[in-house]
Amino acid sequence: MPTLNDIVAPIETAAPLAWQESWDNAGWQICPADPATAECTGALLTLDVTEAAVAEAAREGFNLVVSHHPLLFKGLKHITGATSRERIAAAAIRHGIAIYSAHTNMDSAPGGVNFRLAGMLGLENIRVLVPRRNDLLKLVFYTPAAQADDVRQAVLAAGAGHIGGYDSCSYNSEGVGTFRAVSDACRPFVGTVGELHREPETRTETVVPRHLLAGVIRALVQAHPYEEPAYDIIPLELPYRGAGLGCAGDLPEAVPTAEFLRHIVRTLNLASLRHSEIATETVRRIALCGGSGAEFIPAAVAAGAQLFLTADLKYHDFQRGEGRITLADGGHFETEQQVLDVFYELISKKIPNFAVRRAVMPSNPVGYLSGLR
Ligand SMILES: [Zn+2]
Structure with missing residues (x-):
């Protein structure tokens, strides 16, 4: 049976921890056993580490949860069960479940969060938007x-x-x-x-x-x-163009901007899509950054993109296109969930027939009401 390290190794090779942002905390969050020797009994994949995900792993007899968002950013001062973070940590340790996260390092990886999203949308000639320095x-x-x-x-x-x-x-x-x-x-x-x-x-x-x-x-x-x-x-x-946040790519041919927005909705199965004023009649070059990417609007403009897809845009962010670029907010969870397919493929390609699957309960903390008027 593979060890815990065997399971995370292909993820770390594709997205080295050195590629995480300085404020991030990717890597092992909790590891109750020595990952070099402890056998891995199964891996559950989730965008966020929730109590439901840890409970599901425990039920299944899986001793590894792989997430995109780290469980821990700041230190826990106590583990009393007062917050969900504390309860998750306690439950993971109680059940002997290790938690590993690949976050901004996977955002920066070619083949990671953003390259995968670009491929789903049919972009070609995909390259890093903000190369690492x-x-x-x-x-x-x-x-x-x-x-x-x-x-x-x-x-x-x-x-x-x-x-x-x-x-x-x-x-x-x-x-x-x-x-x-x-x-x-x-x-x-x-x-x-x-x-x-x-x-x-x-x-x-x-x-x-x-x-x-x-x-x-x-x-x-x-x-x-x-x-x-x-x-x-x-x-x-x-700059090192081999890795970095966001990416840009080109559609095989220009398409009407409104049509491409609908294409995003269909591809990501969105309940809604917020967007700025339509800046150009058609789009061909698209920039994107799954998750919170408002800070990369200037980079998207500089890359010559006619549309930038990201998430977590604030009201005034929608004005920052200045008529040069259409901005679209597809939702944080929705523009990052493809990372679970990346995890799945990396692990199952390296270790075929290993028990690895997505958590049953999606971890999106945002819900949508529709049809109210
Ligand atoms: Zn995120």
């Missing part, structure tokens, strides 16, 4: 010329050197390295202890996203013939 590093390393190809290959295979639609990107220049082994404990790959050695070396420069750095350095050190390979890690000001 401070995530791209330059790696420079020096290898004896004869081994340079092998070491570079190992570093690239570990995930370095991806730029846009290209892989294996590197720049290589030839030079001469010098060193003198001064301790008898040294076992130099080339040269003699006590003598200054000059070695033709290749300087290789490449890029690495921060979340892959540890693995890339491990690969470099393993493949490199020197005891102490020399390398530099340099932070870059450039």
Whole structure:
């Protein structure tokens, strides 16, 4: 039987915890047993961790709940059962149920909340709307010329050197390295202890996203013939387009804006859809951000989108399109619920025949009354 870690591993690979926003608290919320060794008896998927979800997991004999929204953002000062958060924590621990959340890291992941929503709406050429910053590093390393190809290959295979639609990107220049082994404990790959050695070396420069750095350095050190390979890690000001919040994409052809709004309603099975004034007669480029994305209205405009789909827009947010872009609010739950399909596919693809399913009771805290007039 897989361990708890085995079940969350594919989620963390797709959406590394390093991609969560600074205010977020993704990852393990509660883990009554060691996730590296505790067997996972089943996983229940839910947008929010509710008392009903934990009770359902307990009934089913599942010892893992995977949610999008974290149960815990701030510290609990007591667990007395006074709030639902406290009752959920107590029930989870009592039943030995672990709770794991993939939140803004999954919002930022290609293939996550937003890419999935874009695919459902039929968008093509889907790319990140707000690329992550401070995530791209330059790696420079020096290898004896004869081994340079092998070491570079190992570093690239570990995930370095991806730029846009290209892989294996590197720049290589030839030079001469010098060193003198001064301790008898040294076992130099080339040269003699006590003598200054000059070695033709290749300087290789490449890029690495921060979340892959540890693995890339491990690969470099393993493949490199020197005891102490020399390398530099340099932070870059450039955005990392491989991950980030929101996304933009294009419809195969322009469609009337009102028709696309109806398409959103049908696709997401909405009870209602709030929208701003229709800014353009037709839309082709669409930006979106599942959940609360009002802060990305300027990014959607800058991306050249004619419509921005998000949720939690306030009254005055609807005026921020300024006649340039139509704003649509599809509801927070409704624009994020597809993440459960993402969880399901990641887990079941990695571990087929494992007991994983959505919670029976949807966790949307918002209800809609209709047909009142
Ligand atoms: Zn959300």
